Structures are given as structure tokens and as C-alpha cells.
Amino acid sequence: MVLYLSKKLKGGADIAQSLSHLKRWLQVAQLSDDIRYLKGIGEQRAKALSKLGINTLGELITYFPRSYEDRSKILPIAAVPHNETACVSAIVVTEPSLSRVRRGMELLKLRVCDETGSIDITYFNQSFIKNQLKEGQSYIFCGKISCEGSRRSMTNPLFEPEDAPRLLTGRIVPVYRLTAGISQKLLISLIRQGLELCRDILPDPLPESVSEKFQLCKPAYAFENIHFPADAAALELSRRRLIFEELFILTCALTRIKDAKVRKSGIIVSSPRLDDFLSALPFIATDAQRRAIEDTFKDMQSGRLMNRLISGDVGSGKTLVAAACVWAVHEGGLQAAFMAPTEILVNQHCTTFNKLLSPLGVKVAKITGSMTAKQRREITSKLKEGEITLLVGTHAILSEDVEFLRLALVITDEQHRFGVNQRAALVSKGSEVHTLVMSATPIPRTLALMVYGDLDVSVIDEMPSGRQKVDTFVVGEDMRERIYIFIRKLVSQGRQVFIVCPAVEENEERPREIKSAVEYSKKLSQEIFPDLRVGCIHGKMKASEKDSVMDAFVDGGLHIIVATTVVEVGVDVPNAALMVVENAEYFGLGQLHQLRGRVGRGEHKSYCVLFSDFEGEQAKARLKVLEKESDGFKIAEEDLKQRGPGDFFGGRQHGLPQMKIADLCTDLRILQAAQEAGRETLRLDPCLKRSENRALKQKTDELFLASANTFN
Numbered sequence: 001m002v003l004y005l006s007k008k009l010k011g012g013a014d015i016a017q018s019l020s021h022l023k024r025w026l027q028v029a030q031l032s033d034d035i036r037y038l039k040g041i042g043e044q045r046a047k048a049l050s051k052l053g054i055n056t057l058g059e060l061i062t063y064f065p066r067s068y069e070d071r072s073k074i075l076p077i078a079a080v081p082h083n084e085t086a087c088v089s090a091i092v093v094t095e096p097s098l099s100r101v102r103r104g105m106e107l108l109k110l111r112v113c114d115e116t117g118s119i120d121i122t123y124f125n126q127s128f129i130k131n132q133l134k135e136g137q138s139y140i141f142c143g144k145i146s147c148e149g150s151r152r153s154m155t156n157p158l159f160e161p162e163d164a165p166r167l168l169t170g171r172i173v174p175v176y177r178l179t180a181g182i183s184q185k186l187l188i189s190l191i192r193q194g195l196e197l198c199r200d201i202l203p204d205p206l207p208e209s210v211s212e213k214f215q216l217c218k219p220a221y222a223f224e225n226i227h228f229p230a231d232a233a234a235l236e237l238s239r240r241r242l243i244f245e246e247l248f249i250l251t252c253a254l255t256r257i258k259d260a261k262v263r264k265s266g267i268i269v270s271s272p273r274l275d276d277f278l279s280a281l282p283f284i285a286t287d288a289q290r291r292a293i294e295d296t297f298k299d300m301q302s303g304r305l306m307n308r309l310i311s312g313d314v315g316s317g318k319t320l321v322a323a324a325c326v327w328a329v330h331e332g333g334l335q336a337a338f339m340a341p342t343e344i345l346v347n348q349h350c351t352t353f354n355k356l357l358s359p360l361g362v363k364v365a366k367i368t369g370s371m372t373a374k375q376r377r378e379i380t381s382k383l384k385e386g387e388i389t390l391l392v393g394t395h396a397i398l399s400e401d402v403e404f405l406r407l408a409l410v411i412t413d414e415q416h417r418f419g420v421n422q423r424a425a426l427v428s429k430g431s432e433v434h435t436l437v438m439s440a441t442p443i444p445r446t447l448a449l450m451v452y453g454d455l456d457v458s459v460i461d462e463m464p465s466g467r468q469k470v471d472t473f474v475v476g477e478d479m480r481e482r483i484y485i486f487i488r489k490l491v492s493q494g495r496q497v498f499i500v501c502p503a504v505e506e507n508e509e510r511p512r513e514i515k516s517a518v519e520y521s522k523k524l525s526q527e528i529f530p531d532l533r534v535g536c537i538h539g540k541m542k543a544s545e546k547d548s549v550m551d552a553f554v555d556g557g558l559h560i561i562v563a564t565t566v567v568e569v570g571v572d573v574p575n576a577a578l579m580v581v582e583n584a585e586y587f588g589l590g591q592l593h594q595l596r597g598r599v600g601r602g603e604h605k606s607y608c609v610l611f612s613d614f615e616g617e618q619a620k621a622r623l624k625v626l627e628k629e630s631d632g633f634k635i636a637e638e639d640l641k642q643r644g645p646g647d648f649f650g651g652r653q654h655g656l657p658q659m660k661i662a663d664l665c666t667d668l669r670i671l672q673a674a675q676e677a678g679r680e681t682l683r684l685d686p687c688l689k690r691s692e693n694r695a696l697k698q699k700t701d702e703l704f705l706a707s708a709n710t711f712n
Contacts (some may be wrong), residue, residue: 030057030201031056031057031058031061031198031201031202031203032056032057032058033056033057034046034055034056035049035054035055035056035057035059035060035190037057038057038060038190038193038194038197039193040186040189040190041190044181045181045182045186048179048180048181048182049182049190051179052177052178052179052182057194057197057198058198060190060191060194061191061194061195061198061223061227062660063176063187063191064226064227064242064660064661065174065175065176065226065227066175066176066177067175068172068173068174068175068229068235069172069173069175070172070173071087071142071168071169071170071171071172071173072170072171072172072231073086073087074087074088074089074140074170075087075088076088076114076115076116076117077090077113077114077116077117077118077119077145077152078116078117079116080145080152081145082145082146082147083144083145083146083147084144084145085142085143085144085145086142086145087140087141087142087169087170088112088114088119088140088141088142088145089114089138089139089140089162089170090112090113090114090118090119090138090139090141091112091113091114091136091137091138091139092110092111092112092133092134092135092136092137092139093111093112093113093118093135093136094110094111094135095110095135096108096109096110096129096130096133096135097109097110098127098130104125105124105125106124106125106126106127107122107123107124108122108123108126108127108129108130109121109122109123110133112139112141117152118152119141119145119152119153119154120151120152120153120154121141121153121154121155121157122153122154122155122156123155123156124155124156126156132159133159137161138161138162138163139159139160139161139162140159140160140161140162140166140169140170141154141157141158141159141169142157142158142159142168142169143155143156143157143158158185167188167189167192167228168185168188171228171229171230172229172231172232172235173188174188174191174227174228176188188227191227192227192228195223195224195227195228198223199220199223199224200220202219202220202223203219203695203698203699204218204219204695205245205248205249205695205696205698205699206244206245206248206696207681207692207693207696208692210248210677210681213677214244214673214677216240216241216244216245217237217238217241219241219245221234221237221238221241222237222238222241222242222245223238223242224238225237225238226238226239226242226661239661240670242661243661243662243663243667243670244670244673244674246659246660246661246662247662247667247670247671247674247675248674248677248678249696249699249700249703250703251674251675251677251678251679252678252681252682252688252696252700253699253700253703255678255679255682256682256688256700258307258455258456259682259686264304264305264432265303265304265305265432266299266300266302266303266304266305266306266432266433266434267300267334267408267431267432267433267434268300268301268302268303269297269300269301269328269329269332269334269408269409269434270301270331270332271297271298271300271301271328272327272328272331274290274293274294274297274324277324277327277360278290280359280360281320281356283464284465285317285320286317286460286462286463286464286465287462288312288316288459288460288461288462289317289320289321289460289462289464291458292310292318292321292458292459292460293320293321293324293325295308295456295458296308296310296321296324296325296328296436296458297324297325297328299434299456300325300328300329300408300409300434305432305433305434305435306434306435306436306456307434307435307455307456308435308436308437308455308456308457308458309437309438309439309455309456309457309458310322310436310437310438310439310458310460311439311442311457311458311459311460312439312440312442312459312460312461313440313442313460313461313463313597313631313632313633314440314593314594314596314597314632315463315464315467315597315600315601316440316460316461316462316463316464317460317463317464318438318440318460319349319352319353319356319438320356321436321438321458321460322338322353322411322436322438323352323353323356323357325409325411325434325436326338326353326357326362326389326390326409326411327357327360327362329389329408329409330357330360330361330362330389330390332408333406334389334406334407334408334409335383335386335388335389335390335391335404335405335406335407335408335409335430336389336390336391336407336408336409336410336411337390337391337392337393337397337404337407337409337410337411337429338353338390338391338392338393338411338412338413339393339394339395339397339398339410339411339412339413340392340393340394340412340413341394341413342394342566343368343369343370343394343543343546343547344546344547344550344566345413346366346368346392346393346394347366347547347550347551348572349392349413350364350365350366350392352572353390353392357389357390362389362390363387363388363389363390364388364389364390364392365379365382365383365388365390365391365392366379366391366392366393367379367380367391367392367393367394367396367397367402368393368394368396368543369394369395369396369543370542370543370544370547371396376401379391380401380402380403383402383403383404383405384403384404384405385405386405386406391404398425402429403429404429404430406430407429407430407433408430408432408433408434409433409434409435409436410427410430410433410434410435410436411435411436411437411438412435412436412437412438413438435455437455440594440597440632442590442632442633442635442636467600467601468600468601468602468603468604468605468606469600469630470579470596470597470599470600470606470607470608470630471605471606471607471608472596472607472608472609472610472626472627473607473608473609473610473627474584474610474612474620474623474624474626474627475609475610475611475612476611476612476613477611477613479611480611483580483609483611484528484529486578486607487529487560487578487580488529488532490577490578491532491559491560494575495575495576495577495578495604496553496556496558496559496560496561496573496575496576496577496578497559497560497561497576497577497578497579497580498560498561498563498573498576498578498579498580498595498598498599499520499524499560499561499562499563499580499581499582500562500563500564500565500579500580500581500582500595501515501516501517501520501562501563501564501582501583502514502515502564502565502582502583502586502587503515503516503517503564504516504517504518504538504539504540504564514583514586515582515583517536517537517538517562517563517564518536518538520562520582521534521535521536521562524560524562529559529560532559532560533557533558533559533560534558534559534560534561534562535549535552535553535558535560535561535562536549536561536562536563537549537550537561537562537563537564537566538563538564538566539564539566546566549561553573554573556575565587565591565595572601573598573601574601574602574603574604575602575604576598576599576601576602576606577599577600577602577604577605577606577607578599578606578607578608578609579595579596579598579599579606579607579608579609580608580609580611581595581608581609581610581611582611583611583612584610584611584612584623585612585614585619585622585623588639589622589623589625589626589635589636589638589639590632590635590636590639592610592623592626593626593632593635595608596608596626608626610623610626625638640664681693681696688700
């Protein structure tokens with residue numbers, strides 16, 4: 001080996017490459033090793049694998065199959081049905097014959113047989129196979145068999161020697177997502193290599209007591225059988241173990257974040273008498289609102305940091321809870337910051353907070369990216385001097401020039417648009433700052449820890465009195481004229497109308513029937529309703545333009561506003577009585593529920609019309625859920641089932657790691673068990689200092705490396 005290594009060095013290979021050869025020879029590997037240490041991986045293949053997120057041995061063996069093909073049954077040739085894919089064990093009875101039929105086309109032909117019959121096999125442009133198939137030897141062939149009379153044939157079947165270890169035939173075979181330059185056969189062989197190297201070094205992050213309680217298999221067994229299952233039972237055991245492990249680690253990581261924040265000191269905000277605040281309101285707060293406010297007051301006067309989520313359906317009154325917290329901060333001579341995702345919402349929240357808090361002497365101001373330098377300097381100066389209690393803003397609030405005198409409370413709206421790190425950036429503008437998060441996007445309760453794992457949760461499950469039920473209808477194109485008549489009727493009664501389109505502008509690559517806000521608003525104003533005032537608002541407009549259109553609609557200057565989903569969250573126009581959504585099939589149920597929540601906010605009877613001409617029964621049934629259901633939590637559960645976690649969470653998972661094997665739609669039972677086990681593990685060992693939890697601590701630390709101080 002020393003001679004081998006010295007030759008390598010003299011030949012110009014660098015030390016790192018030589019050490020990799022030595023490591024391979026000694027069968028010593030680490031999960032962090034570069035994928036290029038594997039046999040058959042050069043620069044090009046390494047680049048291709050990198051596109052799949054595979055750069056290390058650890059990433060290779062945790063690149064799990066997306067599905068499986070059961071090739072475990074090996075049938076007699078005569079028993080294989082016509083046009084079915086099957087595996088057969090057969091002997092090559094003719095020497096493979098290679099012929100060139102035309103330029104760029106070569107055929108390799110051979111015949112194989114067993115005791116029941118024969119098959120003629122043809123390979124197109126795979127001349128290299130001629131040297132791999134030997135006359136008189138037995139192989140397992142797998143492919144689609146065609147029958148013409150008594151003659152059977154196969155084209156380009158997979159094959160493996162019958163007496164060799166099988167990866168592709170005669171077993172349950174994994175199917176992976178691929179990229180250019182990487183075939184199933186290559187990836188399977190690389191994973192086989194990787195598992196051979198890593199089998200004895202796989203860490204086990206699960207405490208032995210947890211594995212025993214939930215009857216979970218060992219990591220080596222799980223990784224072997226998730227990629228190369230011995231049978232269906234072994235595959236199920238492996239999946240269950242790896243899903244449990246992933247959810248258990250995430251539960252522990254998020255719980256550690258929460259516990260670390262609880263251990264931190266927070267500014268003590270002496271809670272004033274809640275009745276003094278509630279009695280000054282022009283309406284009566286619900287019991288659910290009162291409970292949520294009491295939760296926050298207890299948090300802020302505990303001496304510990306508050307990290308609380310206020311979760312409620314559309315229109316349940318979360319802003320009142322935030323206003324009560326700001327008032328408490330004001331009474332203590334402190335300051336608060338409120339961050340919203342769009343300038344439209346900043347303006348609206350600023351107006352709402354002023355209505356609620358100005359009578360109580362609370363100074364509210366806003367800051368946005370579209371402000372002039374002079375306006376910005378004026379606001380930042382007053383903020384630094386402590387003259388402003390509450391600053392409402394977009395991401396502009398994170399800028400370095402925004403300085404608070406005594407920041408005590410940070411409030412973020414629609415948590416799914418702000419990740420853990422962005423909240424932390426805002427909190428860092430003060431010392432011992434409390435955090436309140438408001439979300440009008442109901443998440444199924446069983447998943448709350450996965451999305452809001454670092455927060456305590458208060459649920460507002462009661463609607464304010466006077467909140468109208470919005471009648472919802474799913475209609476086709478045949479109802480369009482009747483809807484236009486209905487719009488005109490509502491406008492004549494003094495009401496206003498939202499119309500939402502899935503696209504901003506027409507696009508040649510999109511189907512023509514998909515409505516775009518710009519073109520459709522022109523058609524409505526010029527052809528359908530030339531006597532009505534129609535406005536248009538979308539995300540590509542300048543902030544000042546959006547503000548101008550929205551202000552005109554809020555003030556009653558526009559009868560109809562055509563928009564994209566920029567109006568999805570929070571926009572409050574009590575006079576709007578109809579929401580029309582075009583091409584509703586392109587939206588998720590939760591998103592449609594949010595849009596529906598833009599109407600029915602005043603005293604007028606309100607309606608939601610969902611236009612969809614999708615012919616599929618499943619698509620229609622999906623939308624019909626909204627006709628029957630108005631509970632946002634139930635709609636969210638249905639949305640999750642139908643669309644899957646990827647689409648459902650989308651940006652809402654920002655700040656959380658991607659799931660590699662767990663499926664939040666189908667693995668809820670395992671999730672509940674993993675959460676129970678994770679919380680109990682941390683109850684017994686909060687800092688994971690015990691030796692049996694060393695691997696678990698390392699795994700939880702790795703999940704949130706982007707935030708160096710996550711657990712500090």
C-alpha cells in the first residue's frame with residue numbers, strides 16, 4: 001500500500017486524492033466524505049449528482065426512492081401474460097448476433113429459453129451487451145413481453161446473471177428521481193457502494209428506550225431495506241423507522257429552540273388592567289380574544305421571553321390581541337414593531353392600530369420601502385427618541401437605520417411569509433424582546449409543532465358577533481352572464497366587488513382561458529361595465545400605484561377591483577359584498593378561503609363565486625368543499641390531504657428543513673408518536689447531555705446551522 005501511495009504522489013496526484021484511495025482500501029468512510037471517493041464518479045457525474053442534492057456519502061444514502069417496482073416474482077416464460085412486464089429466468093441458447101440495419105441503427109439479437117418456452121430478445125444500439133451475455137449461461141431478464149401467436153419477444157430488457165447479487169431483477173426494486181447523466185442503474189449501483197462503506201458507521205440518534213418502546217429497527221437494517229428491500233414487510237419496517245427518526249429529530253430540534261427561548265429572560269411588561277383597554281373599544285371582544293390577550297399578558301410579565309402564535313380563522317379578530325399587547329407595552333414606556341408582508345397591509349394595519357390605540361394615547365407610525373428619504377429620516381428620528389410606540393412596516397423595518405429606544409415587542413403578520421431567521425433579525429434590534437406571531441392561515445392542529453414548533457400557540461376559535469356567513473357557489477362558464485347581472489345589481493345597491501385572476505398578464509405559454517388581471521380589467525371596463533369604475537391591482541405595480549388603487553377602492557371610488565392574490569391576506573373593505581375568483585382550480589382551498597375572507601366583513605350579505613370549467617370530477621369535488629365548509633381549520637385539513645404537504649406549506653415552511661422521507665399527509669400517526677417521544681426525551685434530558693443522546697444532539701444542531709445562536 002505504501003508503494004501504491006508513493007507512486008500516486010510521484011505521478012502528480014495530490015495528497016487528498018491519495019488519502020481517499022487509502023481510505024477506500026482500508027474501508028474507512030465518513031458520511032461527510034465527498035461523493036467523488038466512490039468508484040465510477042468523475043467530475044461530470046459529481047456535477048450531475050449535485051443537481052439531485054447529492055454531494056456526500058450521507059446525502060447519497062439518504063436519497064430515498066420515490067417509488068418501487070415489484071420484480072420479485074420470477075415467472076415461467078409460458079406463464080407471462082401478453083404485454084405485461086415480468087421477470088423470467090432463462091438460458092441464452094443462441095450467440096448474440098450484432099447487425100447494422102442503417103446508419104445510426106444497430107440491432108443485437110439473441111434467443112433465451114426455459115423449460116416452458118423461448119423468447120426472442122432485441123437490443124437497439126447497445127452493442128456493448130454482446131460481450132456481457134454468454135451463450136449457455138443463465139440470466140434473469142426483466143421487461144415487457146409481447147406475444148404474436150406462439151412467438152414471444154422482448155425489447156431492451158434489463159438483465160443480471162442468475163448467480164450474481166441482484167440489484168435490478170428478482171426483487172423489489174427502488175425507483176429514484178433522476179437528472180441528465182444519471183440512470184436508475186447507475187444510481188442504484190452507487191447507493192449499493194455507499195451502503196457497503198457506511199453500514200458500520202451509521203449513527204443512531206434514537207435513544208434505545210424510544211426504539212424499544214415503538215419497536216423500531218436498527219439504522220443499518222433500515223437503510224439497507226429502504227433501498228434494497230428483502231420483501232414488503234422489511235420495506236414497511238424500514239420506512240416506519242426512518243419516518244419516525246426524521247420527525248423525532250425535527251420535533252426535538254424545534255422543542256429545543258422553544259425551550260432555549262423560554263430559558264431566556266424577557267423584559268418584564270407589567271400588565272395593566274385588561275378591562276381598561278376592553279372598555280375603551282367600540283365593540284365587545286369575544287371570550288376567545290380575551291383568553292388570547294390574557295395568555296400574552298402572562299407571558300410578558302413572567303420575566304421570560306414570550307414566543308407566542310395567535311392562530312385564528314379569517315376575521316376572528318387577531319389584530320385586537322396585537323393591539324392589546326402594544327397598549328401594555330406603551331403603558332410600560334416601551335416600544336413595539338409590527339412587520340407585515342406587503343405595503344397594502346402595512347397601510348391597513350397602521351390605520352386599524354390608530355383607530356384602536358390613538359384614543360388611548362398610543363403613537364403609531366409606518367415605514368415602507370417606497371417612502372421618501374425625508375419621510376424616512378423623520379420617522380427613524382422620532383423612533384430613536386422614543387416618541388413612537390408602534391412602528392408598522394414591511395421588510396424595510398429590518399434596515400440598519402431603523403433603531404428603537406426600548407424595543408420590547410415584535411409582532412409579525414402571516415407567519416408563513418417570515419422565517420425563523422427574519423424574526424430573529426427584527427428581535428435583535430432590542431434586548432430581551434418578546435415575539436407575537438399572527439396567522440390567519442389555519443394549520444391542522446396535528447401539524448402545529450412542525451410549522452410553529454418554536455412558538456406557544458393561542459387559538460381564537462370564536463368569531464366576533466355580526467360576522468356574516470359568505471354564501472359560496474362553484475359555477476361554470478354558462479353562468480357568466482347571470483353573474484355579470486348580479487354584479488350590476490349589487491353595485492346598484494351601493495356594494496363593491498372583488499374579482500381575482502390567477503395571472504397578471506396574458507402569456508403565450510399559458511392556456512388562453514386563464515384570466516389575467518390586466519387584460520380582464522380592460523375588458524370589464526370597456527365592454528362589460530363601461531358605466532362602472534373598474535380598477536386593477538397586481539404584484540408587478542409600484543407600491544405607490546397599488547396604494548392609490550387600493551385607497552380608491554376602500555374610499556368607494558371604485559365599484560370593482562380586478563386583482564391577483566395580492567388581496568389574499570388582510571385587506572379590509574367592509575362594503576365589499578362579492579368575491580369572484582376566475583380559474584378557481586388553480587388555487588389551493590386555503591388560498592380560496594383567504595380570498596373569500598375579504599368579503600362579509602361588514603353588515604351586508606356577502607357572496608363568493610368560484611368560476612371553474614375543469615371537467616375532472618376530482619377538481620370539482622375539491623372546490624365543492626368550500627360550498628359546504630366555512631371552518632378554516634377543516635378546510636386546511638382537506639387542502640393538505642388533496643394537495644400534499646409540498647404545495648400546502650410552500651413558503652410557509654421557510655426556515656424549516658425539507659422532509660426527506662416523511663409525508664405529512666399520510667404519516668400523521670407516526671408524527672404524533674414521534675412528538676410524544678421527542679417531548680419525553682427532552683423532559684428527561686433537556687440539553688441532551690447524556691451519552692445515549694449524543695448523536696441526537698448532533699442531528700438537532702445540524703438542522704438549524706444557519707442560525708448560529710438558535711439554541712443559545
